[in-house]
Amino acid sequence: MEGTVSILECLTTLVEGLITFISPCVLPMIPVYVLYFTGGEEEHRQGRTLLRALCFVLGFTLLFVLLGIFAATLGSMLVRYQRIVNGICGLVIIVFGLHYAGFLRMELLSRTWKPGTAVQAKGYLSCVLLGIVFAVGWSPCTGPFLGSAMMLAATQGQVMHGVILLLCYSLGLAVPFVLCALLIDQLKGTFAWIKRHYTVINRVCGVFLIVVGILMMTGWLTRLSALLA
Numbered sequence: 747m748e749g750t751v752s753i754l755e756c757l758t759t760l761v762e763g764l765i766t767f768i769s770p771c772v773l774p775m776i777p778v779y780v781l782y783f784t785g786g787e788e789e790h791r792q793g794r795t796l797l798r799a800l801c802f803v804l805g806f807t808l809l810f811v812l813l814g815i816f817a818a819t820l821g822s823m824l825v826r827y828q829r830i831v832n833g834i835c836g837l838v839i840i841v842f843g844l845h846y847a848g849f850l851r852m853e854l855l856s857r858t859w860k861p862g863t864a865v866q867a868k869g870y871l872s873c874v875l876l877g878i879v880f881a882v883g884w885s886p887c888t889g890p891f892l893g894s895a896m897m898l899a900a901t902q903g904q905v906m907h908g909v910i911l912l913l914c915y916s917l918g919l920a921v922p923f924v925l926c927a928l929l930i931d932q933l934k935g936t937f938a939w940i941k942r943h944y945t946v947i948n949r950v951c952g953v954f955l956i957v958v959g960i961l962m963m964t965g966w967l968t969r970l971s972a973l974l975a
Contacts, residue, residue: 751907752971755898756914758958762891763918765951768940769891771884776937779923780930782876792928799927801870805877806884807916810892811909814899818908821900828903829965835897836963840956842890847952848945891915894955901962 766772783798824831844850884892895915899908926933940947961967 751902751910754967754971755902755911759895759898759911759915760918761954762895763915763920764922765918765954766884766891766915767919767922768947769951770944770948773937773940776923776926777930779880780927783873783927795927796924797870798873799924801873802877802880803916803920803923805874805879806881807877807913807920808874809878809881810895810912810916813892813896814908814912814915815905816908817896817899818902818905821903821908822905825903828901832901832965832968833963835901836959836961839894839897839959839962841959842893843952843955843957843959845952846890846955847949849952890952890955894958898958898962 779802783795783802821831841850841852845852892915895911899911902908902911958967961970
């Protein structure tokens, strides 16, 4: 485990990114994002829309990777207290899971900043900046999963590990974003189904976080990662 990030840890943060996408904070706003990518044009060019979506993805990926570097750097300073760090990070993730599953309510994690509906894409740089701004706006509400990815990065104690894990998290969030930019009409039925079953989905996702937190606290996440390495 010293030199590489395990497949299990990468898959964990990837799944956390996917779950962030379908969260009540992000999914309802997808039509607004797509409107921005298309510039409000009814017949938009897919190539231009794709580039804008990728620039948007680049924006929030840059911010998340910086957060991963920060978390891993902090973890490296506390490497001699690895068990304590694992215990604290695992406990925080369990609390996040309890909140997301609806068993515990924390007002701070229920807030988010949402853009207005009157948006118009102006350029690729503005899409990158918008991705950064939106990432900051999502962070309080999507905190359980972003926070879990950061806690996992902190327990690694190596900057490159933090970068890789937050890239995996960003990838899990980015892929559905790009697909939606290109296939928004075809995916409306899927969005509607997810919204109808939010209660069950949130419970399942919250339990997923609780399990990750327990595995981290008990040291089993490290052991399972070693077995899969």
